[in-house]
Amino acid sequence: MADTAIQETQRVSPDLKPKELSFPLPKALHTTGHVHLTFLGHCATIFLATSTPGDSAGSIKPLGSFVYAMPDRTSPKSTISTTIYTSPSSIEYTTRVAKILARRIGMPVYVGCSIDPNALGLEVEEEMEGLRQIVNLVVEKYEAQK
Template sequence: MDAGTAAAAAPPPTTTALSNSAPAKQQQQQKPLQISFPLPRAPNARVNLHLTVHSKSLLLFVTTTSPEHDSGVTAPVGSFVYAMPNLANPTAQPLSTPLYPQTPTLDLATRLAKILARRTGRPTYVGNSTSFASAGAGGNVEEEMEGLARVVEVVVEEVKKADQAAAAAGV
């Protein structure tokens, strides 16, 4: 199955907006979104996103869950990475720095932060505690890349929706 077929066959992600009880600030406060969707090759395993789209930045936390691996087990804290687009040369690689590095999740967090910074043109904070061990082939490179591509697709779509809503509201 190629990436185009996998993306077309993927079910739509589940999205929930969380209310923010903090007092309103001068700048419009964005509500975090909880988004969940199945891994491309393992429908019983899910990718869970907690996304906050600010006008000038993104904050994303990514984790995976599966019934057979997560029964009563807390997920370890993963890496937290900051990436910013290169505004002087938009085609250049975004700059990134790990703020909280954890070796098993650092590479994917860095890739995700850089891709999102480039695609959205915003500084991006990414927390990543994903594990693809419950995927069909045990989390090989292809499965990780399919999961990464799906996360990027969903996040970029949500950023576009937030930008359109802000433009319609005149923010």
């Protein structure tokens, strides 16, 4: 019989270890924000959603919008984005998050988002506070894994 050598494999970059985070959204009573992050060597994929205590586990929620954004190499303060899939209730929020994240982390991002700030009944200031928390959390996790 031939000896069979088992080769040990090593992980190489990018290391596909998605991070799943949940946190209470500020100013949105009893609403939990959910973030699913995957950082690759050349881009990041982020999915955003919310849940409330009344949501049933078997209910189907809309997927929301999906946007690709990347930093503009000719102008560091601007970003370029394109919509891959549109859901009218979440397209503005998704595009805003994608552009901010592309500029802040300096690489292309894919953002899927089913968050509808209007359905949550948030004021503009409350919506911006939630957006700020999501962006800061993603940037913090990106910096930690670099």
